[in-house]
Amino acid sequence: MQIAVLLFDRLTALDAVGPYDVLSHLPGAYVVFVGERAGPVRTEVGSLALTADHTLSEVGRPDVVVVPGGPGQRDHMGDGPVSRWLRAVDRTSTWTTSVCTGSLLLAAAGLLTGRRATTHWLAHDQLAPLGAVPVAERVVTDGKYMTAAGVSAGIDMAFTLAGRIAGAAVAQAIQLAHEYAPRPPYRAGSPQDAPPEVLAAVQARKQFILTRR
Amino acid sequence: MQIAVLLFDRLTALDAVGPYDVLSHLPGAYVVFVGERAGPVRTEVGSLALTADHTLSEVGRPDVVVVPGGPGQRDHMGDGPVSRWLRAVDRTSTWTTSVCTGSLLLAAAGLLTGRRATTHWLAHDQLAPLGAVPVAERVVTDGKYMTAAGVSAGIDMAFTLAGRIAGAAVAQAIQLAHEYAPRPPYRAGSPQDAPPEVLAAVQARKQFILTRR
Numbered sequence: 375m376q377i378a379v380l381l382f383d384r385l386t387a388l389d390a391v392g393p394y395d396v397l398s399h400l401p402g403a404y405v406v407f408v409g410e411r412a413g414p415v416r417t418e419v420g421s422l423a424l425t426a427d428h429t430l431s432e433v434g435r436p437d438v439v440v441v442p443g444g445p446g447q448r449d450h451m452g453d454g455p456v457s458r459w460l461r462a463v464d465r466t467s468t469w470t471t472s473v474c475t476g477s478l479l480l481a482a483a484g485l486l487t488g489r490r491a492t493t494h495w496l497a498h499d500q501l502a503p504l505g506a507v508p509v510a511e512r513v514v515t516d517g518k519y520m521t522a523a524g525v526s527a528g529i530d531m532a533f534t535l536a537g538r539i540a541g542a543a544v545a546q547a548i549q550l551a552h553e554y555a556p557r558p559p560y561r562a563g564s565p566q567d568a569p570p571e572v573l574a575a576v577q578a579r580k581q582f583i584l585t586r587r
Numbered sequence: 588m589q590i591a592v593l594l595f596d597r598l599t600a601l602d603a604v605g606p607y608d609v610l611s612h613l614p615g616a617y618v619v620f621v622g623e624r625a626g627p628v629r630t631e632v633g634s635l636a637l638t639a640d641h642t643l644s645e646v647g648r649p650d651v652v653v654v655p656g657g658p659g660q661r662d663h664m665g666d667g668p669v670s671r672w673l674r675a676v677d678r679t680s681t682w683t684t685s686v687c688t689g690s691l692l693l694a695a696a697g698l699l700t701g702r703r704a705t706t707h708w709l710a711h712d713q714l715a716p717l718g719a720v721p722v723a724e725r726v727v728t729d730g731k732y733m734t735a736a737g738v739s740a741g742i743d744m745a746f747t748l749a750g751r752i753a754g755a756a757v758a759q760a761i762q763l764a765h766e767y768a769p770r771p772p773y774r775a776g777s778p779q780d781a782p783p784e785v786l787a788a789v790q791a792r793k794q795f796i797l798t799r800r
Contacts, residue, residue: 388608388765391635395601395738398632405634414627414638419611421618422604425627425636474766495766512770524766525608529739534772546775546785551796552601553687553708553737555776556769557725559747562759563768572759583764 375402375539378436378463380476381409381426382456384446384586387417388525389473390424393440396532399548400540408433410455418444418586430459435466438535442528443474443494445586451482460485469518469535473528475584477521481506489516494524495565496580526563529554588615588752591649591676593689594622594639595669597659597799600630602686602741603637606653609745612761613753621646623668631657631799643672648679651748655741656687656707658799663692670696682731682748686741688797690734694719702729707737708778709793739776742767 377397379390390407398405409415409426416423441460450456460483464470472480477493480486481504491506492498492514501508512523513531515538522531533554537545562568568576576583590610592603603620611618622628622639629636654673663669673696677683685693690706693699694717704719705711705727714721725736726744728751735744746767750758775781781789789796 386608387604391600391604394635395599398634405632407635419618421611421640422607422620423638423640425638427634427636496764512766512768513772524764526742526765526767526769530770530772537772542773543782543785543788546773546781547789549771549773549775550778550781550785550789551709551737552739553725553776554739554771555725555780556739556771557743558762558767558769559726559743559750560755560759560762562762563766565763567768568759568763569756572756572763575756576760576763 375400375438376436377403377405377438377440378408378433379405379440380442380456381407381415381424382446382450383416384418384444385415385442386444386474386525387422387424389442389444389476389528390440392526392529393473393532396529396536396548396552397438399551400536401544406433430455434463436463437467438469439463439467439471441472441476441479443472443476445584447475447479448585450479457483467518469520471520471531471535473522473531474524477501477506478504486519489519490514491516491519491521492523493521496584588613588651589649590616590618590651590653591621591646592618592653593655593669594620594628594637595659595663596629597631597657598628598655599657599687599738600635600637601738602655602657602689603653605739605742606686606745609742609749609761609765610651612764613749614757619646643668647676649676650680651682652676652680652684654685654689654692656685656689658797660688660692661798664695673698680731682733684733684744684748686735686744687737690714690719691717699732702732703727704729704732704734705736706734709797
């Protein structure tokens with residue numbers, strides 16, 4: 375089972391690495407990191423590079439596709455190499471998945487038309503214009519399409535996907551090995567939970583958070 | 588504020604990237620990834636490389652030190668370059684922190700002697716022989732030392748640390764931007780929570796999980 379994780383400049387690192395660190399432990403699975411060019415790919419803040427070992431053309435039939443989000447997502451919304459690759463690999467994938475604003479790439483490629491999907495809460499209003507049916511849930515499954523909400527939701531998606539692929543016992547064993555019993559020190563991780571002044575502050579910086587520009 | 592994240596071959600990627608993706612958003616902070624050699628560093632499973640932009644000798648006075656764990660941790664328990672670097676930077680750090688079995692590196696370097704600390708639950712019995720006082724909590728703070736339990740606990744540690752450094756409102760804003768309102772699909776992330784047969788299966792693979800050998 376080949377799992378392909380797409381990398382592009384200014385992706386959010388955790389969007390890719392959360393699912394990677396879960397799915398790479400599935401029995402019989404191997405993960406490949408794929409980019410327009412092979413080599414280091416700088417993530418959102420710039421101080422971390424992840425390595426794309428393969429180019430898009432080298433990875434033609436992955437079983438599972440994982441599309442992260444991040445500010446650089448905006449550079450690939452048009453009909454370019456990333457969009458064409460997504461459409462091509464989706465023809466034979468078993469699962470096509472995304473984290474955060476990665477679902478906007480899937481939607482822009484025409485893969486979520488009429489399908490229920492989610493994305494980062496700050497970008498939720500961008501799903502419907504791209505033809506998807508926005509759902510305010512942390513992980514949304516519609517057929518073989520699984521989309522996650524912002525950044526850290528990719529970890530919950532990965533465990534959900536691990537269970538669908540390999541069964542609950544395998545997913546739970548990976549969860550225990552990763553000691554994934556989260557205890558956030560604050561209760562502020564969703565618009566509903568966050569203190570009003572924190573919500574207002576983040577909403578005021580919406581464009582910067584989504585684009586870093 | 589310079590935050591140095593240590594990289595070494597066969598680290599667990601999420602141990603480093605979870606804290607990175609939180610702490611890199613602290614106002615005025617910048618993160619550097621540092622390794623014995625500059626260049627790509629292969630993580631645990633091998634299919635992902637993170638880039639160390641700096642060598643140990645280039646990063647002499649970071650304000651915050653983050654030490655991830657992972658199978659490769661065992662290669663640096665002796666009095667080598669990593670251990671010597673940890674002792675050197677700890678002299679001037681504001682915070683010295685670890686995720687997962689990274690605390691064993693801190694302890695082996697003599698930095699946790701007599702201090703309360705935690706680590707991956709499968710490695711908890713290794714703390715006391717190294718002079719630390721093992722505590723079965725997800726995030727443990729003792730003075731300027733903050734240690735996290737296995738893998739995903741590094742995210743909770745990072746938000747705890749963000750709050751200590753920049754205040755609750757800043758930590759909560761980062762939490763909201765990361766949509767960190769975790770909802771694991773299973774309840775199996777700790778030895779107490781996991782179904783008995785899952786716990787037994789993971790314990791039976793203890794040596795492989797900790798060393799991948």
